[in-house]
Amino acid sequence: MARAVRSGTRVDTVLLVACCVMGLLATVLPVNLREAIAGGLRRTVVAPLVSLQQQAERGRSAFLSREATTSRLDSVSLRNMQLARLETENNRLRALLGLARQLEWGFVSAEALRSFPIGEDHQRMLTVGSNAGVEAKTPVIAPEGLVGMVLSVDPTQSIAILWTHRDFAASAMSADRSAYGIVYPHLSDSRTGEDIPPERYLLELRGVAFRTALKPGTQIVTSGLGGVYPAGIPIGTVLGELQTSEGWARTYLIRPAVRPPDVSNVIVLLPKRIEGQSLERIWRSAASADSAARKIAAAGDSIARRAAADSLRAAEAIAARRVADSLARAGATAQPGGTPAQPPARPGAAEAPPAPRRADSARTVRPDTAGRGRRP
Amino acid sequence: MNWTRTARAILAFVVLVLLHYTLRPLLGWRTPVDFLVIAVLLSAVRVRPGAAALIGFCTGLIADSLTPSAFGAGALAMTGIGAAASWLKAVFFADNVVLHGFFFFVGKWAFDIVYVMTERRMQGVELATQLLLWSPLSAAITAVAGIILLLMLRPVLEPQAA
Numbered sequence: 001m002a003r004a005v006r007s008g009t010r011v012d013t014v015l016l017v018a019c020c021v022m023g024l025l026a027t028v029l030p031v032n033l034r035e036a037i038a039g040g041l042r043r044t045v046v047a048p049l050v051s052l053q054q055q056a057e058r059g060r061s062a063f064l065s066r067e068a069t070t071s072r073l074d075s076v077s078l079r080n081m082q083l084a085r086l087e088t089e090n091n092r093l094r095a096l097l098g099l100a101r102q103l104e105w106g107f108v109s110a111e112a113l114r115s116f117p118i119g120e121d122h123q124r125m126l127t128v129g130s131n132a133g134v135e136a137k138t139p140v141i142a143p144e145g146l147v148g149m150v151l152s153v154d155p156t157q158s159i160a161i162l163w164t165h166r167d168f169a170a171s172a173m174s175a176d177r178s179a180y181g182i183v184y185p186h187l188s189d190s191r192t193g194e195d196i197p198p199e200r201y202l203l204e205l206r207g208v209a210f211r212t213a214l215k216p217g218t219q220i221v222t223s224g225l226g227g228v229y230p231a232g233i234p235i236g237t238v239l240g241e242l243q244t245s246e247g248w249a250r251t252y253l254i255r256p257a258v259r260p261p262d263v264s265n266v267i268v269l270l271p272k273r274i275e276g277q278s279l280e281r282i283w284r285s286a287a288s289a290d291s292a293a294r295k296i297a298a299a300g301d302s303i304a305r306r307a308a309a310d311s312l313r314a315a316e317a318i319a320a321r322r323v324a325d326s327l328a329r330a331g332a333t334a335q336p337g338g339t340p341a342q343p344p345a346r347p348g349a350a351e352a353p354p355a356p357r358r359a360d361s362a363r364t365v366r367p368d369t370a371g372r373g374r375r376p
Numbered sequence: 377m378n379w380t381r382t383a384r385a386i387l388a389f390v391v392l393v394l395l396h397y398t399l400r401p402l403l404g405w406r407t408p409v410d411f412l413v414i415a416v417l418l419s420a421v422r423v424r425p426g427a428a429a430l431i432g433f434c435t436g437l438i439a440d441s442l443t444p445s446a447f448g449a450g451a452l453a454m455t456g457i458g459a460a461a462s463w464l465k466a467v468f469f470a471d472n473v474v475l476h477g478f479f480f481f482v483g484k485w486a487f488d489i490v491y492v493m494t495e496r497r498m499q500g501v502e503l504a505t506q507l508l509l510w511s512p513l514s515a516a517i518t519a520v521a522g523i524i525l526l527l528m529l530r531p532v533l534e535p536q537a538a
Binding site: 011012013014015016019020022023024025026027028029034035037038039041042045046049050052053055056057059060 | 393394397398399400401402403404424425426427429430432433436437438440441442444447448449451452455456459494
């Protein structure tokens with residue numbers, strides 16, 4: 001028993017001493033041998049533990065960076081929202097370009113600024129005035145249709161009322177000319193029918209002959225009567241009939257073609273363009289103001305495509321000229337001994353002669369790539 | 377030998393090693409809990425000093441494989457505290473939480489001292505700060521964690537009969 005205890009103690013001592021010696025040896029091993037042993041352990045026994053540690057540290061990093069990630073996500077979302085707004089604005093400007101192309105003459109384009117941001121949202125300050133030929137009571141239009149009318153004019157700016165303004169009125173008709181009336185802003189909901197919710201941003205077509213019934217969806221355009229608005233500018237579409245006390249005429253609720261929040265860039269028609277001119281052909285044969293706007297936008301796209309093609313052709317011509325010039329210069333420098341220089345190459349990179357090779361150009365070829373061309 | 381008890385002890389050892397490589401980096405404290413020291417100490421009191429030294433050496437070598445610059449320091453330190461814990465286990469036979477906490481505290485501090493001295497990387501004020509401030513703090517946290525783990529693993533880790 002005592003011998004067994006002594007033997008066990010001896011084994012313990014031997015193991016302890018051996019472990020201590022190996023530990024000390026490990027501390028004084030050469031670096032490469034130490035790295036080899038450590039690497040072997042890392043690749044075998046410790047590999048799962050290292051993987052666990054990496055995942056834990058990754059989880060901690062993700063936890064710590066969650067706020068930064070959230071704020072970054074917010075920034076990206078905000079930028080995305082701004083991009084959507086820019087895209088909308090871009091589309092509107094392209095549509096405006098298309099409308100300008102359709103109008104051809106007798107108009108000025110302008111920015112419509114919100115001059116009364118609080119309370120009064122039925123007017124816009126336009127960035128053109130009498131210097132540009134704008135006069136009072138000239139119509140203001142957008143690609144979708146009628147926006148309003150110029151109220152007062154200064155030399156460099158003017159104030160226009162939108163169709164939501166209580167003083168707005170326009171002589172209107174159905175697109176098929178079967179019904180005529182006068183369009184006013186829909187200010188009161190007391191006469192609203194059961195199926196039509198009261199909304200501020202709607203229009204009313206009043207004074208339509210009782211015998212004429214308009215179906216919902218009928219397009220309403222300006223009639224040209226009265227001389228303020230030329231005929232054919234889309235105003236909106238019929239939503240439904242309003243119940244009124246008048247027995248001799250009908251009143252219809254109109255969904256406007258132009259939304260006031262979208263009014264940012266507009267076109268002001270000049271007086272000469274209004275006199276006896278009809279704009280029906282611009283929005284003619286369009287089933288709705290939306291499809292007309294799409295067509296106008298498509299016209300804007302074609303303008304943009306044509307402009308892009310023109311700019312591309314110009315850039316190609318410039319590049320060809322540069323190539324020709326550089327080739328001419330290179331020819332002049334390659335023949336320094338009074339030999340007349342090569343005539344300038346014609347524009348067009350494909351037709352240009354190859355540039356003279358420098359005598360030391362072989363040095364710039366990499367040795368590993370120089371031989372590749374010689375292989376069959 | 378009671379194989380069930382041995383298997384439980386091995387299971388607890390493995391769990392502690394896994395905690396060292398998962399929970400410790402997840403917490404990321406400046407004074408981290410050393411689950412490897414707890415594992416070696418809890419194993420050492422259940423085996424003979426020679427086996428405890430071997431367990432400590434292997435565990436230290438595993439830890440050293442991730443720090444090749446201090447290769448061997450951890451193995452030497454773990455060997456020392458494993459053997460010492462096994463030889464001194466009679467002192468801690470009493471199932472006293474405070475004694476166990478003190479056991480973990482001394483074990484971790486001793487490990488740090490041996491490790492830092494063997495590593496020979498720190499000098500002067502840095503060495504003193506490490507050994508007199510950060511090491512005791514880490515030892516204290518390790519002791520607290522060791523007590524909590526001991527209470528949680530008590531059904532698994534029953535002390536060996538005298």
